[in-house]
Amino acid sequence: MDAAVVLWATVGALIARFGVPETERLSVSGQPYVAVSLVLAAGWWAMLSLRGSREPTVLGHGTEEYKRVVSASLILFGLVAIVSYALQLDTARGYVGVALPAGLTMLLLARMIVRCLLHIERMHGKSSLHVLVVGSTSGVRHLADSLRAHPMAGYIPAGAYLPGVEIDANTTDGLDLPIVGRAIEADEIIADIRLFGPDAVALSSSMQLAPETIRALGWALADLNIRLIMAPALTDVAGPRIHTQPVAGLPLIHVSTPNLEKGQRLVKRTTDIFGAGLLIVALSPLLALIATLVRVDSQGPVLFRQERVGTAGQNFEMFKFRSMELNAEARLELLREQHEGNDVLFKLKNDPRVTTVGRVLRKFSLDELPQLFNVLGGSMSLVGPRPPLAAEVERYDIRAHRRLLVRPGMTGLWQVSGRSLLSWDETVRLDLYYVENWSFLSDLAILLRTFKAVVSRHGAF
Known part of the structure; x- marks a missing residue:
C-alpha cells in the first residue's frame, strides 16, 4: 500500500506539474524528472521503513503509527530541500508542493483503511x-x-x-x-x-x-x-511523559510531571480561538435555523444558560440550545428515581421534559453548538473534561478534583468513548488521562473521533 501511494504521488505530481515529463530535465544534473520521481518514491518508501512506521508494535492501535508516517515524509522532503540547496539544483517547487501534501494525505488515508481491515481481523481473534x-x-x-x-x-x-x-x-x-x-x-x-x-x-x-x-x-x-x-x-500515563534512561544496564523509566507549560497553553488557546471562530462563521446558517426551530417548537428562550464549574473551580455560565421545557429544573427531583446514568451524572433515556426538537438536537449533540461562544470567550476549550455542575463537584474526591486543572471542553475522551454509557469511575479515569497526558495531536485525534461519535450517536441521550 505504501509503495502504491508514494509512486502515485510522485508520478502524479510529475504529470500535474509538467504534463509530458520526457521533455523536462533538471537544469543542473540533466537527469529527467521521471528518474527523479522513481528515486523519490523509492526513498519515501524506504524512509517509512527506517522510521519504523510498519513495525507490528505500532500497527492498529494508537497514534504512533501516524506520527511516524508524518515524520518520515517531512524528514525525506527536508533532505530533498537541503540537497537541492547544497548542490544548487533548480528543483521545481510546484512538483514538491504537489507530491508532499498529496502523498502524505493518501498515506494516512491508506493506513486508516489498513487499520480498519486489521481491526476486523482482530475482532475475530486473528492477527493478534x-x-x-x-x-x-x-x-x-x-x-x-x-x-x-x-x-x-x-x-x-x-x-x-x-x-x-x-x-x-x-x-x-x-x-x-x-x-x-x-x-x-x-x-x-x-x-x-x-x-x-x-x-x-x-x-x-x-x-x-x-x-x-x-x-x-x-x-x-x-x-x-x-x-x-x-x-x-504505571497506569494511565501516555508516551510523551515517559522517558527511558539506561544506567548501568538498568532501564530507568522517568515520568515527567503533568503540566501545561506556557507554550502549550498558548498553542491550545490559539487553536481554540481560531477553531471556534471558524466554526461559528461556517455554521452560522445552521445556528440560525436551530434557533428558529427551538423558538417555534415550544415557549421559552432559545438559549439555556446554566452555571458550571470551570478551571480551578471558577464558575461560568455555559450556553446550550434549549432542549427541554421551561419547568425542567423544577421537575428534576420527581424524576431522580428513574435515573439511568452513573453514580454522579443524572441521565434519563426517555426524559419527558425534552421537547420534540430537543430530542433531535440531543441525538446529534447539536444543542451544544452555542458552547462555541464559551470557547471563544475563554471559559471553555474545544477539547477537555466535561464541564460539571456545582452539585457534582461537591461530590468529587481528591482524584476527581484534578479534572478542574484544565478548561472544560465541548468534547473530550469521555464524549468519544461512550458518554452516558460509562460508569463514573470510567468517566473520571478518561478525563484524568486527558489532563495528565495532553498534547496537540491528542486534541486533534479527539476532534476527529468526535465526528464519528456524533454520527453514530453512541451513548447520546
Whole structure:
C-alpha cells in the first residue's frame, strides 16, 4: 500500500506539474524528472521503513503509527530541500508542493483503511499475539483485563504463569486463564513456556522473580523467537511523559510531571480561538435555523444558560440550545428515581421534559453548538473534561478534583468513548488521562473521533 501511494504521488505530481515529463530535465544534473520521481518514491518508501512506521508494535492501535508516517515524509522532503540547496539544483517547487501534501494525505488515508481491515481481523481473534502473563494472581488479572479491554491493540491473554504462588480456590478466584505453571527457576519456567508455545510473554510488575532469572528468561525467549513484554506499574500515563534512561544496564523509566507549560497553553488557546471562530462563521446558517426551530417548537428562550464549574473551580455560565421545557429544573427531583446514568451524572433515556426538537438536537449533540461562544470567550476549550455542575463537584474526591486543572471542553475522551454509557469511575479515569497526558495531536485525534461519535450517536441521550 505504501509503495502504491508514494509512486502515485510522485508520478502524479510529475504529470500535474509538467504534463509530458520526457521533455523536462533538471537544469543542473540533466537527469529527467521521471528518474527523479522513481528515486523519490523509492526513498519515501524506504524512509517509512527506517522510521519504523510498519513495525507490528505500532500497527492498529494508537497514534504512533501516524506520527511516524508524518515524520518520515517531512524528514525525506527536508533532505530533498537541503540537497537541492547544497548542490544548487533548480528543483521545481510546484512538483514538491504537489507530491508532499498529496502523498502524505493518501498515506494516512491508506493506513486508516489498513487499520480498519486489521481491526476486523482482530475482532475475530486473528492477527493478534497470544500472550502468557507472568506475575502474582492480582497482577495477572489486572494485566489480562487491561489487554482484553483493548482488543484492537492485538494482544490476547492466553495463559497465566504464577511464580511461587500457592494454587487454591482463593488465589484463582476471577482468574479465567489456564495456569501454565508456578516455578521460580529460569530453566523450569523456560521449559513450561516452550511447551505452552505463546507468541509473547508479558511480565507484570507484581512478579516475584530475581533479576538474574529475568535476564536468563529474556535470552531464552529471544532464542525461541518469543517476544518479551515488560508491564510496569504505571497506569494511565501516555508516551510523551515517559522517558527511558539506561544506567548501568538498568532501564530507568522517568515520568515527567503533568503540566501545561506556557507554550502549550498558548498553542491550545490559539487553536481554540481560531477553531471556534471558524466554526461559528461556517455554521452560522445552521445556528440560525436551530434557533428558529427551538423558538417555534415550544415557549421559552432559545438559549439555556446554566452555571458550571470551570478551571480551578471558577464558575461560568455555559450556553446550550434549549432542549427541554421551561419547568425542567423544577421537575428534576420527581424524576431522580428513574435515573439511568452513573453514580454522579443524572441521565434519563426517555426524559419527558425534552421537547420534540430537543430530542433531535440531543441525538446529534447539536444543542451544544452555542458552547462555541464559551470557547471563544475563554471559559471553555474545544477539547477537555466535561464541564460539571456545582452539585457534582461537591461530590468529587481528591482524584476527581484534578479534572478542574484544565478548561472544560465541548468534547473530550469521555464524549468519544461512550458518554452516558460509562460508569463514573470510567468517566473520571478518561478525563484524568486527558489532563495528565495532553498534547496537540491528542486534541486533534479527539476532534476527529468526535465526528464519528456524533454520527453514530453512541451513548447520546
